[in-house]
Amino acid sequence: MAFSSVKLAPPIEVFALVSAFNADNHPDKVNVSVGAYRTEEAKPWVLPVVRKVEASMASDQALNKEYLPVAGLGAFTEASVRILLGEDSTAIQEQRVLGIQALGGTGALRLGADLLHQEANKRIAYVSSPTWGNHIGIFEKAGYEVRKYNYWNAEKRILDIESFKKSLLEAPEGAVVVLHAIAHNPTGIDPSQEQWMEIAAIMKERHLYPFMDIAYQGFASGDLDADAWAVRYFVNQRFEMCVAQSFSKNFGLYNERVGCLAVILPDNSLLSALKSQMELIVRKMFSNPPSHGARIVSAVLSNPALTTEWKENVKVMADRIKLMRQKLYEKLRSLGTPGTWEHIVQQIGMFSFTGLNVRQCEFLTKEYHIYLMKNGRISMAGVTLKNVDYLATAIHEAVTTVADDPKL
Ligand SMILES: Cc1ncc(COP(=O)(O)O)c(C=O)c1O
DSSP states (O other): OTTTTOOOOOOOHHHHHHHHHHHOOOTTOEEOOSOOOBOTTSOBOOOHHHHHHHHHHHTOTTOOOOOOOTTOOHHHHHHHHHHHHOTTOHHHHTTOEEEEEESHHHHHHHHHHHHHHHHHOOOEEEEEESOOTHHHHHHHHTTOEEEEEEOEETTTTEEOHHHHHHHHHHSOTTOEEEEEOSSOTTTOOOOOHHHHHHHHHHHHHTTOEEEEEESOTTTTTSOHHHHTHHHHHHHHTTOOEEEEEEOTTTSOOGGGOOEEEEEEOSSSTTHHHHHHHHHHHHHHHTSSOOSHHHHHHHHHHTOHHHHHHHHHHHHHHHHHHHHHHHHHHHHHHHHTOSSOOHHHHHOOSSEEEOOOOHHHHHHHHHHHOEEOOTTSEEEGGGOOTTTHHHHHHHHHHHHHHSOOOTTO
16 A cells, blocks of 8 residues: 555644634634634625626636746736835846746745755745744745744733844854744734844844745735835845745735745846746746736736725725724723733734633633634634624633633
């Protein structure tokens, strides 16, 4: 038997939670596990601007199903890099930015990891502690030794900047450092602009290679330019770097797998060679990318009226999430739930890192049919005006009846 020694792999937590939620018949069940936007009715939302573009694509006889170029749809990668770096980006003007279409942000991370491994001899990658769990798996699978840099002070629920800087100072020269460009997952706490400047200065001095992951551009502030500040700052500091962009969240194109890897170079002398190597990596991995989502994004971004409409759609999502943070916070305060809950309104992006321990999370699922990650992360997108009181009451019960042991 070829597979006689196969072992059952551990479940992928977020997908297991979604399945369990779907199988649960409880009328009050709440899904705050997956990082996907929900409407006030707790339903998935196809952005109106996406529906509009899809309708016109469906009747466009000029579109066909031919393969895209290996590096992806040119109009898409150009537009993608433009919203990342800004209309007036000098790096773009100097033609030293390579954009490659990828299978979502995940695919962009993997392509970048492979490129750096193959062409820049990178072998060590640092990820934040905690981080989005897949960072570790993606870099391990690409042959890296994955190490962690300090990020979080769990007790105070704040960024531990001194410890973060210490990790960077101790990292070996040349190591890849994966940075969440905006709306850190899972903590929802980002460095301030001054802290980003300090991080950049250390990375310059230590010759560390930034690999930024931007999966939530627009989600934090509702403003795409403001949310790209850290990326643009690093580019202006003339770092060589990679950026993995995802359009899963800000375009709501989750299952279309739309992403882009942007590789920023010091000048354009090696751009063609790098692109040719990147194309070989893509060719051997999935040959060429899918077109549907990339066409939607490029159609929107190449039309000013549609772009404005899209930005409004993004703002609707960002604003609703902000409102839910406020409502959840107020409700916990009015219940007198022990502990401080300011972090719920201070954190940004899609998630709140509640500080609930594993047993409290299990209690919420078992007793209240509320599905959340065991690290206490909740997706604020799953909170609505209809379920926020229920959620707050359940959190109150969990906090007051289940021991708050920070070690758990
Ligand atoms: C921090 C972070 N990076 C990357 C991704 C990847 O997104 P996708 O591959 O779905 O585009 C996610 C998705 O949850 C994320 O949270």
